[in-house]
Amino acid sequence: MVTVAACLLLALLNAHASPAYAQSTPADTSADATTDDATTDDANADDALDEDALDKSGELGPGLRTLPGTEGGEVVVTLEQFGVGGFARTGDWVAVQLKILDKGSAARDVLVRLAVPDSDGDTAQQQRQLATNPGSGVTVWMYVRLPFRDAPIDVRVYAAGEPGSDNLPSELRATAGEVLGGLRIFPNDLPGRGQASTENVGAIAVLGNQPLGLQEYGKQYVNTSVAEFGNELTRVAVGVRVGDLPDRWMGLSQFETIVWGSGDPLELQRSAARADALRQWVMRGGHLVVVLPSVGQTWTDASNPLASIMPDVTVERRENAPMLPFRPLLTTPLERSDPFPSGATVHVLTPNASAAEGHAVPILEGPDGECVVVRRVVGLGAVTVVGLDLNHPGIRQRVFADVFWHRVLGRKGDLNPASGRATQMNAMTMAAFGTSASWMIDKGIPALTNVLGQSVLGAAAAFFLFAMYWLFVGPPMYVLLKKQGKHHQSWITFMLGVAAFSLLAWIAATSLRPRNSDATVFAVIDHVYASEIADGVPQQRTRMWGSVLVPRYGTARLSVGSPGGDALDSLSSLAAFDAPEAEGGFGGFPDTRGYPIDTLTPDAASMPVRATVKSIVAEWAGSPVWAMPLPTARDGSPDRDARVRLEKLSELRRRQGEGAAVPAGEATSSSASGGADGSAPATTPPSGSSTARTMPGSQELMPSGTLVHKLPGALTNMTIIVVRGQSTVRGSPNDFDPIGVAMRLESGFAWGPDEPLSLDAISVQAGQRALPGIGSMLSQLANNPTDGSDQASLSQQMLALSFLQLLPAVDRNNRGGPTRPAQRRITHGLDLSRWASQPCLIIMGTVELDGGRNSPMPLYLDGESIPMRGRVLVRWVYPLSPQPPSFAANLQQEPRPAEREKTDKDAEQGDDTGLPGGDGLRR
Secondary structure, eight states: OHHHHHHHHHHHHTTSOOTTTOOOOGGGGGGTOOOSGGGOHHHHHHHSOOGGGGGGSOEEETTEEOOTTOTTOSEEEEEEEESGGGOOOTTSEEEEEEEEEEOSSSOOEEEEEEEEEOTTSOEEEEEEEEEOBTTBOEEEEEEEEOOSSOOOEEEEEEEEOOOOOTTSOHHHHOOEEEEEEEEEEOGGGSTTTGGGGSTTEEEEEEESSOOTTGGGGGOBOTTSSBBTTSSBEEEEEEEEOGGGOOSSGGGGTTOSEEEEOSSOGGGGGGOHHHHHHHHHHHHTTOEEEEEOOSSOOOTTSTTOTTGGGSOOEEEEEEEEEEOGGGHHHHSOTTOTTSOOOSEEEEEEEEEOTTOOTTSSEEEEEOTTSOEEEEEEEETTEEEEEEOBOTTSTTTTTSOOIIIIIHHHHTOOOOOOGGGSSOOOOOHHHHHTOSGGGSEETTTTTGGGGOOHHHHHHHHHHHHHHHHHHHHHTSHHHHHHHHHTTOGGGHHHHHHHHHHHHHHHHHHHHHHHSOOSOEEEEEEEEEEEOOSSOGGGOOOEEEEEEEEEEEEEEEEEEEEESSSSOOOSSOSOEEEEOOOTTOOSOSOOOTTOOEEEEETTSOSEEEEEEEEEEEEEEEEEEESOSSEEEEEBOTTSOBOTTOOOEEEEHHHHHHHHHHTOOOOTTSOOOEETTEETTSOOOOBOOOTTOSOOSOOOOTTSEEEEOEEEEEOSSOEEEEEEEEEEEEOOBOSOTTOOOEEEEEEEOOTTOEEOTTOOEEHHHHHHHHHTSOOOBHHHHHHHHHHSOOOOOSHHHHHHHHHHHHTGGGSOOOOSSOSSSOOSOEEOSSOTTOOOGGGGGSOEEEEEEEEEEESSSOOSSOEEETTEEOOEEEEEEEEEEEEOOOOOOOBOTTOOOSOOHHHHHHHHHHHHHOOOOSSTTSGGGGO
């Protein structure tokens, strides 16, 4: 009886697709399983983790061992790089450079596979085919998403077999023959990595051997992954060479910023793939910062492989230009006894008259108003050019990150303990300052994609039938029959009861089992507006976490970007997702197997499915799939020639009061009762809709214009952030501050598709109440951190992850400031803090997906779009007219007379502190 009841229970539990309950039936996989050689049982057995053989494999050095079964093979595999600059972050993509040395006598085609287990225990096999060169090693780049849980990575080199049918996807046509060689990599044991492998650290890469002051972002507390004077620790990979760059954008995705400190960009001519990878990384949201060399700069040459994304400026080189006026922009003037060069090369960067909008945005100017830092918006990313000679021996070791780099990168935080404003934490505070005490601002995202609610229904039905079975067929029925003297007939009632409840279980399982594929997702979609788009192609970027339900057994092909997933070059990626909080090892299915992926375009995979969900993380960039906000013309229709502008609040009030029309060429200002020109009424937030604190004077600039969108649903939980520019240059540490306001509209306000949104009305209404500055809003978030999953908590977390680098640092002096450092684990690359360094308007909100096919990215299952339910965070950025910060009027520009004589001589010699990057000034 217990056995039958257990069968009933298992039947119902298997009715719902959930990793927690669904069971796999290996016998059922034959109908849909792919039969090509790339996924044969032999290959799967080779790629499975051989835990018993770990201690038997040969040592090749820290973190490396000979793969069991490949000793003495015909091909020798050597690890050249694991991560660009030696940096690799768990939970993220990493570039792996291998050298393949063929000991054979003739060239041949081989298939290189890099295998790592996913959360279901199946093995993702990143693969690439190449031709060997006997006697000479061939280097090859491979790309893989590192799981959060520690696992070795197996590299195998196979003899390439005859290609499979042309009807198969490209990665399945490649067939694997004899194993020729291999290598086992243990990422956490590789030398020099240490905490760089943890998921809660950021990263900056520097081309060149000088950190240029950026090393201050890498100061950490001992035994923690927390920044010494900030929130998230940033690892700075210094010494990267042009030849170290990978040939696909995924290999650079762990870096939010790459600083090209030295090196000729013409070196990229040797590899078009490297140039394309860097260009695509920028277009997808990366920030490339170029420091012009003192002599021989070729960045503005037409022969530069990156010329198409460089700012459209004229570069004027000034040799031995006065540098003392620029000192407040580079380093603090507090230590006046410290020598500083009086002359160095300065490149003045003048935007060309023909420059398109966003192609030459002045970021920083000298005291004379001449631009020395300029930026070009490229897709979702940017290229910033620095005209100051940061590599000058007397300057490179005196660049303070919180004086100069904060203004270029859009960061906050006091990095100068010598200033006296920050103190070291005591031992007790430091002990509690570990990861467990951190505010993980993206902790709640995995929970948004789980489908356990459906499984609970199946489990409840199963236990109900189980209870009913015991009540009517179990001991109570036997007792009843015994009282009637018919207990000898109990076997008949038992059989009838089993048959009846088996039928009920089958009916319940059939009715509850999902019949159609769908997905539960959370996504972040970004769009940067520009009336003139680079190369004529606007860009959107989406990162999505999802649980994709496939209610059958066998193999299902998931693809991003195109139904077939056969793009020759792709800005997309797809991988199985394992949550950072997941416990235990890999897998729970008895029929785990491998599935190959083209490592150069990992935008598609034929994954094993078992009538359950597959957890994925997908990234996509390309032409817009959602119609984002647009300014409107006078008649209320979307018009790319219309503009959003900043205007004085007093003028907006006057115009609203008079009902006057906005001059031609600008968006129409309208009130809740209708536009001044008779156009449709614009949506305005209800009274009391803005969160308030302090309102600046009436002359403050506020956004003016009318917007309309065609998103697939209403935009709710909206926050409007206005960045007017940077704070005045005062030559003090951490004096960068984005000047602007934040307006958080009340939760009940919804901006629907095709509804005009009057920024004028919002600005005027907000001006009647107090508004927090951007810093004040972020301070409120940091002072009241929340890990909850309710809508209000999620809204706060979305703001925090969008502006992580601007959050105030932890208060170490018990003055009522933040007590938990903000960190992230799965949302690296989604920070918008860079936009705080230039004027812009940012609108954020969420759109709910109701199960339709309005996906924020082109995601397909077996060539068909997938119905989706869930939530999408929409972030729309509108660049405004540039407004570089001015210098404080009373700022001392010249050193004291006693210092003039020694300035030139001492500064030219640099700082001989013996510390990396000349960090002695800060210690």
